[in-house]
Amino acid sequence: MTTIYDFTLPALEGGDINLADYRGRPVLIVNTASKCGFTPQYEGLQALWYQFRSMGLVVIGVPSNDFGAQEPGTSAEIASFCHRNYGVSFPMAARSPVKGPQTIPLFRWLDKECGFLARPRWNFYKYLTNRTGQPVAWFSSVTAPTSDRVTKAVERVILNP
Numbered sequence: 001m002t003t004i005y006d007f008t009l010p011a012l013e014g015g016d017i018n019l020a021d022y023r024g025r026p027v028l029i030v031n032t033a034s035k036c037g038f039t040p041q042y043e044g045l046q047a048l049w050y051q052f053r054s055m056g057l058v059v060i061g062v063p064s065n066d067f068g069a070q071e072p073g074t075s076a077e078i079a080s081f082c083h084r085n086y087g088v089s090f091p092m093a094a095r096s097p098v099k100g101p102q103t104i105p106l107f108r109w110l111d112k113e114c115g116f117l118a119r120p121r122w123n124f125y126k127y128l129t130n131r132t133g134q135p136v137a138w139f140s141s142v143t144a145p146t147s148d149r150v151t152k153a154v155e156r157v158i159l160n161p
Helices: 041-055 075-086 105-114 148-159
Strands: 008-010 016-018 027-032 058-063 126-129 135-139
Touching (some): 027 105, 126 148, 135 148
Parallel strands (some): 027 058
Antiparallel strands (some): 008 016, 027 126, 126 135
């Protein structure tokens, strides 16, 4: 059975993010963009990461230029923007396609596992996996990372080893 831990992402600042390193931990994957109306959600993602990382949660941003060309920058520009404006300290992947024929394997798998309705239709779709690496919830762009829906889902996967 495939799990989130079977994937590797290119890291924003070089090297790779090997998701196997997070085996046994819940993971929240988010497709992000720097020039989007939802970009302030970086602040909420950072708050969620800060609140729950000591309990095992991993937040990973995956910048994408697929929606409205709202992530046009280089890796260095994206990293600088995220750190400077939102204090992002959670892992960030390099800019990657999350829809269409060039979709990265992780998002192909999320599409297969979560279904058509969960397919990202804009920036800041969120995908939560449990400690066994299986998707348990997804949230659209309009659902803030610090909303009750997201925080309660995170609490459920943290409390259910």
